[in-house]
Amino acid sequence: MYNESKPKWKSEKAWRSVLKxxxxxxxxxxxxxxxxxxxxxxxPNAVKKATSIALLESxxxxxxxxxHERLWINITWGLLKNNGSE
Numbered sequence: 001m002y003n004e005s006k007p008k009w010k011s012e013k014a015w016r017s018v019l020k021x022x023x024x025x026x027x028x029x030x031x032x033x034x035x036x037x038x039x040x041x042x043x044p045n046a047v048k049k050a051t052s053i054a055l056l057e058s059x060x061x062x063x064x065x066x067x068h069e070r071l072w073i074n075i076t077w078g079l080l081k082n083n084g085s086e
Contacts, residue, residue: 017069021062029058 036050043049 012073014070017066017073020069021065024065025058025062028061029054032057 033050033054036053037046040046040049
């Protein structure tokens, strides 16, 4: 359902993309850590390995997400104009 009272934004500032990337990475990294812990099981270094994996994938994927967001800001396909039409 389309809500006429909401403003229509064509783009967003870079800091907004950074905050979105950070908030998503917290959720995704916790998930990765839990999965790695389950995978490594009884390994005495499980926490160290899971933490390393979660941190490394977090840094890499946060950067990729940021550039992905910035790329999509330049794509007008599917955006609404200010009058509500495509």
